Amino acid sequence: MNHKQQTSKEDIPEALRDIPTTPTSSSLNPKLVILGLSGLAIIILGSLGIMRLMSSPSETNTVSVEPTPSPSPTPETVENILGHLPYEEADPNQLKSITNDGRIKLREKAADSFLKMQRDARESGIILNPISGFRTVEQQEYLFFEIKRQRNQDTRKRAEVSAPPNYSEHHTGYAVDIGDGQVPATNLSENFEQTPAFRWLENNAAKYSFELSFPRNNPQGISYEPWHWRYVGDGESLKTFYEAQQLQNNASSEDNLVN
Numbered sequence: 021m022n023h024k025q026q027t028s029k030e031d032i033p034e035a036l037r038d039i040p041t042t043p044t045s046s047s048l049n050p051k052l053v054i055l056g057l058s059g060l061a062i063i064i065l066g067s068l069g070i071m072r073l074m075s076s077p078s079e080t081n082t083v084s085v086e087p088t089p090s091p092s093p094t095p096e097t098v099e100n101i102l103g104h105l106p107y108e109e110a111d112p113n114q115l116k117s118i119t120n121d122g123r124i125k126l127r128e129k130a131a132d133s134f135l136k137m138q139r140d141a142r143e144s145g146i147i148l149n150p151i152s153g154f155r156t157v158e159q160q161e162y163l164f165f166e167i168k169r170q171r172n173q174d175t176r177k178r179a180e181v182s183a184p185p186n187y188s189e190h191h192t193g194y195a196v197d198i199g200d201g202q203v204p205a206t207n208l209s210e211n212f213e214q215t216p217a218f219r220w221l222e223n224n225a226a227k228y229s230f231e232l233s234f235p236r237n238n239p240q241g242i243s244y245e246p247w248h249w250r251y252v253g254d255g256e257s258l259k260t261f262y263e264a265q266q267l268q269n270n271a272s273s274e275d276n277l278v279n
């Protein structure tokens with residue numbers, strides 16, 4: 021029986037055997053399929069990686085090159101005329117005279133500080149002569165338009181040396197034009213910077229909270245005025261000058277971005 025069973029297989033013609041002895045594709049299939057699939061997976065994953073590597077730089081490029089939609093800059097339009105900023109007229113009740121005749125006035129704190137500065141300068145032999153302090157809008161109107169007419173000046177040229185009404189620091193009661201009492205010929209002239217008074221102011225004015233409003237190449241584009249000083253010794257005066265200037269600087273930097 022055993023022998024027969026063992027041999028019986030051989031007796032059956034090969035073609036008719038139900039259990040195939042020769043290896044066919046189907047018997048190796050699972051292994052091949054796994055190998056094939058894993059190979060394919062490696063290829064797919066690999067190519068995905070390559071694609072990713074290839075695509076990622078372009079993605080970052082796209083991000084950096086494309087203009088990011090930023091919020092449109094708030095148009096802080098600052099009212100200014102030919103570089104001059106608008107200033108409110110000081111309350112006449114807050115003004116104090118800095119001359120014996122009462123002709124030239126400043127806001128009280130500025131006046132006190134100026135008088136102290138003047139006294140201290142005199143001790144060093146320097147005579148600080150106030151030429152102009154607080155001005156009303158009406159007075160500035162005359163200074164700007166009437167003098168412009170008398171001098172036959174072009175508006176832009178006039179604005180380089182004088183502020184239009186409503187745009188003068190002198191309206192605030194914090195600004196003062198100073199001359200050298202010993203060299204009056206240099207009054208309101210660039211030559212004032214050659215005087216001992218100017219040199220003294222350069223070295224000492226900050227101690228009394230005075231600063232030059234329009235130094236050379238000032239951002240407002242106003243002519244150099246070595247004689248024109250402003251008081252910035254309290255919150256109110258600081259706010260008056262620096263808030264306006266800050267707004268102007270912001271606005272002009274936005275202009276630069278647009279241009």
Ligand SMILES: [Zn+2]
Pocket residue numbers: 152190195196197247248249
């Ligand atoms: Zn002035």
